[in-house]
Amino acid sequence: MRRALATAVREAVRAGRLAPGTQLPSSRQLAADLGLARNTVADAYADLVAEGWLTAHRGSGTRVADRITPRPILARPTVEPSGTPCYDLIPGNPDLTAFPRTAWLKATRRALAAAPDDALGYGDPRGRPELRAALADHLARARGVYVSPEHILICAGVSHGLQILSRVLAGRGAGNVAVEAYGLRSYSRLLGAAGLQTLLLPLDTHGIDPVPPDGTDAVLLTPAHQFPVGTVLQRDRRMAVVDWARRTGGLVLEDDYDGEFRFDRQPVGALQGLAPECVVYLGTASNTLAPGLRLAWMALPPTLAAEAIAAKGQVDSCEVFGQLTMAEFITSGAYSGHIRAARRRYRDRRDALVAALAQHAPKVRVIGAAAGLHTVLGLLPGTEQQVLQSATRQGLRVAGLSRYRNEPTLNAMADALVVGYGVPSDAAWPQALSALVRALS
Amino acid sequence: MRRALATAVREAVRAGRLAPGTQLPSSRQLAADLGLARNTVADAYADLVAEGWLTAHRGSGTRVADRITPRPILARPTVEPSGTPCYDLIPGNPDLTAFPRTAWLKATRRALAAAPDDALGYGDPRGRPELRAALADHLARARGVYVSPEHILICAGVSHGLQILSRVLAGRGAGNVAVEAYGLRSYSRLLGAAGLQTLLLPLDTHGIDPVPPDGTDAVLLTPAHQFPVGTVLQRDRRMAVVDWARRTGGLVLEDDYDGEFRFDRQPVGALQGLAPECVVYLGTASNTLAPGLRLAWMALPPTLAAEAIAAKGQVDSCEVFGQLTMAEFITSGAYSGHIRAARRRYRDRRDALVAALAQHAPKVRVIGAAAGLHTVLGLLPGTEQQVLQSATRQGLRVAGLSRYRNEPTLNAMADALVVGYGVPSDAAWPQALSALVRALS
Secondary structure, rough: OHHHHHHHHHHHHHHHOOOOOOOOOOOHHHHHOOOOOOHHHHHHHHHHHOOOEEEEEOOOOOEEEEOOOOOOOOEEEEEEOOOOEEEOOOOOOOOOHHOOHHHHHHHHHHHHOOOHHHHHHOOOOOOOOHHHHHHHHHHHHHOOOOOOOHEEEEEEEOHHHHHHHHHHHHHHOOOEEEEEEEEOEEEEEEHHHOEEEEEEOOOEEEEEOOOOOOOOOOOOOOOOOOOOOOOOOOOOHHHHHHHHHHHHEEEEEEEEEOOEEEOOOOHHHHHOHOOOOOOOEEEEEEOOOHHHHEEEEEOHHHHHHHHHHHHHHOOOOOHHHHHHHHHHHOOOHHHHHHHHHHHHHHHHHHHHHHHHHHHHHOEEEEEEEOOOOEEEOOOOOHHHHHHHHHHOOEEOOOOHHHHEEEEOOOOOOOOEEEEEOOOOOOOOOHHHHHHHHHHHO | HHHHHHHHHHHHHHHOOOOOEOOOOOOOHHHEEEEEEHHHHHHHHHHHHOOOOOEEEEEOOOEEOOOOOOOOOOOOOOOOOOOOOOOOOOOOOOOOHHHHHHHHHHHHHHHHHHHHHHHHHHOOOOHHHHHHHHHHHHHHHHHOOOOHHHHHHEEEHHHHHHHHHHHHHHHHHHHHHHHEOOOOOOHHHHHHOOEEEEEEEEOOOOOOOOOOOOOOOOOEOOOOOOOOOOOOOHHHHHHHHHHHHHHHEEEEEEEEOOOEEEOOOOOOOOOHHOOOOOEEEEEEEOOOOOOOOEEEEEEEHHHHHHEEEHHHHHOOOOOOHHHHHHHHHHHOOHHHHHHHHHHHHHHHHHHHHHHHHHOOOOEEEEOOEOOEEEEEEOOOOOOHHHHHHHHHHEEEOOHHHOOOOOOOOOOOOOOOOEEEEEOOOOOHHHHHHHHHHHOOO
């Protein structure tokens, strides 16, 4: 009652029903009026005096404090209708309807039961040891990554990892980072915000030329599946950039965002495995499970580990149950099983896309390896905008390749669409594909 | 088999058993030796060539690439024995053995079942709307906070929130922030790292004087329970700092780290409720539940919201299931119930501490309000170091007040211990208390 009365008076003051300076009834009188114990009213008054809502002076009794400014009662924000069209083909999300909720909950139950109490405290800035150990094994098996758990750093996404690395580079006095001619502009912006200058790695008929000019401090690459063009870094270029790194002391940042998804052969192992001393491997659960988990990981060269840990901060910034659940999910084999199922799902979608285009839009070239959650469709020169418009008319959200060009003037590829086939649900995919074919034919 | 063979060869090269330049048997020959299909061997060779481990040249056959440097097989890191004494009385953690695992798992199950698919994608940088709506209600009821959900920002801890706010302040050209004479030095370091100069708010017999010199851009306060001294900001000083903020346009950062835990009366409501337009309220689940959740929240003045959201970054950096679980935990009433139980637990511990000291160490003064997860014990002048040493001999980890003095030379209080009674388990607490009493008497 004391609390309810205090809340009622506070709200009355806030709403302006009790104006500043207003004299309140004495606690005895109000108690009588409300049929309350006098102490209850006196205590409620005392609470509000301590908080500054009321003033109490001997003689003048209890008044509403002068400096209170009345405010409207807050209304819930109205949810603005989402203006998204029916089918989203922008790359960046996996099929979120296929998230393994049951298996994830099971892993959470196990992880919660097994977690030591101190796991709930401020954690090791590198992340939970259970997860780092599980990842070291998984990455060695699945991606040929060569790292020991103490050199793995858990982060809340690849962007978070790049933020940490750009702080490390800036701390080392590094001035520039080379990025691929096509890629996520948000990454270039992020590096720029850290005070690093970004150079561009040109794209030629064999894909990206990964070797930057000597004197470049680091190079950010997507070797397994160039984003978004889709080429795979060739053997000689893999060796060439490793040679560059060893010769100049430069750092290679390997963004392995979708390396698990190769459909025509075994995935090409990570570049990191060839030269763990000069390659930082970045992996993520955003494409294999869901971005909402905010789980990514870096395999660091031992010489970089201490600086990266310091740059991340003193406490682990990643939620602990998600990390423990992921560790359980990996060690139980559920993660590999989920990836196998996802690989089949996305391979079938890509096959259906290729077949439909061959039949209905034979002029459209499918560019890039049979891999990942997106593909690039080469268009006739000068038609990108027009195709985008007809795609919009078909109710599609889809991006043109030009959106991912890091330097609009540099070696522009022919017009093309970047089609993410990961996002639609299994149920929606056939209609999305038909809409795309209509837009292209 | 193909993958297993590739892995075996890769490991042999890595371990140096196959030296650079070594000629490998032809796929036909190796297939015969191993009783495999020739294609399996050829494919495995092809994988390793594509990754750069092997080279294949017409005529010279398949060889180990020249530039490979062998490395030792990685050993698991050995866990270093933790050298912590038996009882931890450093404030900063609640009793982690009392984390409501069963109720939390139940809330996770409900949250996972109810979550819309798109909740698993890249989220609103402010955090999940379910959690922001639940917090707006909870904070209004429990702390008198006046905020609408769209002005709440979820962050991964109060430090994360302060990082965001310091970026906002720096972005506004702010130069300095006033901090309390006693507090967490990590916060002052954090503000300094953002390029802000820190002024000190003096401590007098009534507690902290919260009004900084005009021209100060912001002031960081712990009004409900000064950390670590334990005083409660008095009514007139609450109004004075609000007046300062309104007069000068300065910002008040209210760190309400343990405002839920008041034992002798209703908690004093948040300062933010008095002046939502110039106070940023910071709350956290670290003391009510566990730091490992990495869940904290800011109630922002509407005029600050856009800048703070931009400073946090484009995607929500906080794991989604933890946010959805917390929302379910709050709306189901489990959170309030857990806080009530925790309040009883910590009140009983504090009462036992006060009683034991009165009986066995009457010279020790208990300083500060009956609140929170720690208290300050005033010692005879010049005895702090000596008491700390005898505490260590008793197997206690405990801090002296001097550890929290932001400016060693400024208005030093008498020697004192800061005793966190939150950390030990219910089972360990009686022994921890006896050890403390022995150290003090």
